[in-house]
Amino acid sequence: NAGVTQTxxxxxxxxxxxxxxxxxxxxxxxxxxxxxQDPGMGLKLIYYSxxxxxxxxxxVPNGYNVSRSTTEDFPLRLELAAPSQTSVxxxxxxxxxxxxxxxxxxxxxxx
Amino acid sequence: KQEVTQIPxxxxxxxxxxxxxxxxxxxxxxxxxQWFRQDxxxxxxxxxxxxxxxxxxxxxxxxxxxxxxSGRSTLYIAASQPGDSATYLCAVNHAGNMLTFGGGTxxxxxx
Numbered sequence: 679n680a681g682v683t684q685t686x687x688x689x690x691x692x693x694x695x696x697x698x699x700x701x702x703x704x705x706x707x708x709x710x711x712x713x714x715q716d717p718g719m720g721l722k723l724i725y726y727s728x729x730x731x732x733x734x735x736x737x738v739p740n741g742y743n744v745s746r747s748t749t750e751d752f753p754l755r756l757e758l759a760a761p762s763q764t765s766v767x768x769x770x771x772x773x774x775x776x777x778x779x780x781x782x783x784x785x786x787x788x789x
Numbered sequence: 790k791q792e793v794t795q796i797p798x799x800x801x802x803x804x805x806x807x808x809x810x811x812x813x814x815x816x817x818x819x820x821x822x823q824w825f826r827q828d829x830x831x832x833x834x835x836x837x838x839x840x841x842x843x844x845x846x847x848x849x850x851x852x853x854x855x856x857x858x859s860g861r862s863t864l865y866i867a868a869s870q871p872g873d874s875a876t877y878l879c880a881v882n883h884a885g886n887m888l889t890f891g892g893g894t895x896x897x898x899x900x
Contacts, residue, residue, distance in 0.1 A: 720890030775885040780833040
């Protein structure tokens with residue numbers, strides 16, 4: 679099992695550009711999450727999904743969108759990148775409310 | 790709103806010492822609590838998961854305890870080694886679908 683995979687590993691965007699961060703899991707988990715981690719801080723939840731076709735906002739959803747068309751994939755979309763979105767983004771998955779498993783992260787810089 | 794605090798923020802110990810990392814949370818109505826390890830520039834590795842009905846969990850040299858009524862968890866590391874140097878994050882699952890993270894404890898174990 680590859681676990682939770684994320685692409686790309688690194689990305690630099692200009693202000694106003696858009697991009698999609700990809701996340702996939704092969705553990706047949708129903709729950710998936712997106713978190714962001716700012717330097718020296720803990721993680722904050724952006725969006726989560728409890729199953730295909732179902733998504734909901736977390737603590738810091740502004741400026742992001744998600745979709746969940748399959749159990750395996752949970753992409754995160756940034757429409758108009760802003761410097762405040764410079765962060766490390768982590769995708770995670772779990773079976774219900776059980777242990778969450780994290781991907782390696784995407785380091786995003788917006789200039 | 791659930792808030793999670795980790796004390797101390799940083800800790801430096803000589804190799805071989807036993808140490809305790811602390812985590813406190815404000816809302817005792819939790820599903821579970823998870824301890825993670827994060828190496829610099831890397832993703833999160835799950836160390837231990839304690840369900841709300843449990844008092845402690847052990848894995849090798851690690852032991853995590855949970856006291857829901859007082860809103861506290863501790864991570865005990867026995868016979869610390871330089872390879873244990875990392876940031877340790879505590880996260881509380883209080884709504885069944887998201888984790889609230891503490892700010893982490895940055896541990897340095899000196900040879």
